Amino acid sequence: MDPGKYACRGLAAELADEWVLYCKALALRSPNRSAGAVRSFAAYTDSWLAEQAGAPERKLVRLNGGTVDLTEIIFAWEHDLRGTYPPPSKVGYELVTNLLALIAQRHARTGDLPARLAARAQAPPLFGKPADGPRLDEFSQAERLALRNAARRDIRILEARLAEGQELLRAGRDPRQGGWESVPNLVWAAHSTMLDTAHLRDHLPGSPGRWPAEILEVAAGAPVRLAPQALLGGLAAKVFPREIDLQPFRVLLLLAMSECTPEELLDLTLDDVEFTDGGVRLSQTKHRAGRVRRRLHTSPTPADDSGGNHVFAGEGRWDVPGLLRRLITITDPVRHAYPAAGEWLWAVVEPAGQGRARVAGRRCHFVLDGRRFTDWISQPREGTPALQITRPHDVRRLRKTAKISRVVALGGAVADLAGDDHHVEVFRRHYAHGTTAHVLAGRAVTSAQRKVFASLTRPVFADDAAVEDLGEAAVAEALGLDVATAQAMEEGRLDMGLVNCRDPYASPHTERGQVCHVAPAMCMLCRNAVVFPSHLPRLVLLAEHIERMRDRLPPPQWQAVWGRQAAALAQLFDECAEWMPKARRAAEEGQARLDLPLGMRTEYHR
Structure with missing residues (x-):
């Protein structure tokens, strides 16, 4: 940050110093909102002073000792951010909290701030933090399979393209001796890092329309103005991966590793990847938690290490070790040709610069237009329909999909x-x-x-054979009855008017020791109920009565009063299907009579 770019350069310098100290104190390794807060507030202070104060006072804007009250500027800046970043954006809230944190740090360190400014630094932002938007849901099973299949297909296409490029590279030579209108020679120049758009403009015909057909094919029909840069990128893509080419690896690895975040995966270096006979061990660094985790991902079978160096074997498997071997094989030429790319696992080569553009190796970020996850999903694919994936196309949904797969499995x-x-x-x-x-x-x-x-609530059904031998101890025990109770049922002494009851004094619907007072209204919902085949005609009449009630009562009321009994009867009739034709005939011929209390016929009609 250059404080000299701002009219309030003294204030900008003080806040920038606090920003540096803040980053050192918290050991921050990546950009954060504090830098944006300093720049935004310094720029707003310039515009505010231009409207409110004169030029001499502008130089006196300081955290301490200035003639301008910074508290008023902070309040005005907050209102301006509210309009610039309306909810549900959290940018305005985060900028304010970061600026107040820097001012509070200065006061805690020196204690020389004005009382009003120190109090403002301790107070919360003027506007509360916006609520989180809709939570991200996982991809459906069909979407997961579509993403997996598309990623595998794209990896096969990438490996075939790079293999073809290697053949062109072996056939090519320095275009300064072999000629510039040969694709193998141009591929050789792109691989040797000597090629740029200036060379293409100088040595190829001025009009792309006069280029050889094979060179135009590499340029992929780009507009005339962009043809040299498109050709440069196409030549480099013959032997080096592009950023969009590595998205399939990212998709498959995130689907396969539920314990790895997209940030941890992107930050992997070669030193973090250790292949073993049983698989691969990853050292994953989670910066937000300040923690390093080591995870072992096994292979179905041990890797073949007969060559002595299986790190770059490029096995064609789709598990985590196999994908990492293939990824390292694909990106290793980038690290050899461009040492500046470092030892990052995700390394690519793409054109860089304007005017005289040239290819350069760098690490992936997957955030630029045309290279993001959504761009990979939306890109056309020959011979296959477009992917139908629900939005938002957020890579975090891949991790959630892997997590949910673990939930389903475990x-x-x-x-x-x-x-x-x-x-x-x-x-x-x-x-x-x-x-x-x-x-x-x-x-x-x-x-x-x-x-x-x-x-x-499940009643017990006793078939004809059980009823005939009900007095035997084995049959009674199988029905959950003692011999005395079974004999009483056989004699009809426990018939409650609808079905038998094994113990009228132990009803789940009344206090124990008191005779059941809800029979027969709740008999079909009682564990004490025992149904004989002779009871089925009565139950058929009860089912018909319940259906008549469906026509007379509002649906919610019918469901509350009769719904569970109707379901219990339907389940019982299904289990007693062989006895039901005879029971229905008996009910139609009037051989059975349904005696219900008056309340069951009238009380619920009102």
Whole structure:
């Protein structure tokens, strides 16, 4: 930052010094909002002073000792940011909090700030932090498979293109001796890092229309003005990967590694990748947490190390070790040709500069237009339909998809699913809200409820053979009855008017020791109910009565009063299907009579 660019250069210099100290104190290794806050506030202070104060006073703007009250400027700046970054943007809020943090640091360090400015630094921003937008959901199973298949197809195409480029490279030679209108020679020049657009303009015909057909094909039909740069990029792409070419590796690795964030994956260097006989061990650095984790990803079979150096073997597998070997094989020429690219795992070569552009090697960032995740999804692919992927095309959804796949595979409680990768609360807030996780949780809860309700409300059915031998101890025990109760049922002493009851004094609907007073209204929802085949005609009449109630009651009321009994009857009739034709005939012929209390026929009609 150059404070001399601002009229309030003294204030800008003081804030910049605090920014440097702040970064050192927190050991920040990446850009942050503090720098933007200093620049934004210094620029606004210039415009504010131009309207409110004279030129002599402009030089007296300081954190301490100035003639202008910075508190007023801060308030005005906050209002301006509110209009520039309206909700749901958090940029304005973050700029203000970072500026106040720098001022508070200065006061804590020196204690020489005016009381009003120090108090403002300790107070919260004028506007609260905007609420988070809609949470990102995982990709559906169909989308996950589409992304996986497209990524695999693109990797095969990339490897074939680079193999073809190597053949061109072996056939080419220095174009200064072999000629400039040969694609192999131009590929040789691009690989040797000597080629730039100035050479192409000087040695190729001035009009791209007069270029040889094979050279025009490499330029991919770019406009005349951009043809040299497009040709340069196409030649380099024959032997080096572009940034968009590495997106498929990123997609497949994030889908395969649920414990790796996109930032950790992008920050990997060759030193962080250690191949073993059983797979690959990654050293993942999570800067926000200040922590380094080492993860072992195994292969289905041990890698072949007979050559003595299997790091660049380029195995054609789709697991994590195989993908990393293929990625290293593809990016290794970049590191050899351009040492400035360092030892980054994600290294590419692309044209850089305007006018006299030349290719340069650098690390990937996947943030520039044409190179992002959404650009890879939207790019046309020959012979295949366009990918139909729901928006937003956010790479973080890949990680959530991998997390949810782990949920589906492992199941269990949130504490088990969080593992050692997250705190339980972090997993619950950021990953457990996925649609698939909610569906699975709902199914688990519903299944558990059904089992509980079935154990509490399921009547016992005794077929004809069981009824004939009801007095025998083995049959009674199989039905969950003692011999005395079974004999009483056989004699009809426990018939409650609809079905039998094994213990009228132990109803789940009344206090224990009191006779059940809800029979027969709740008999089909009672675990004490025992149904004989002779009861089925009555139950058929009850089912018809319930259906008549459906026509008389509003749907919510019918569901509350009769819904569970109707479901219980339907389940019982399905289980007793072989007895139902006879029971329905008996009900139609009037061989059975349904005696219901008056309240069951009239009370619910009102």
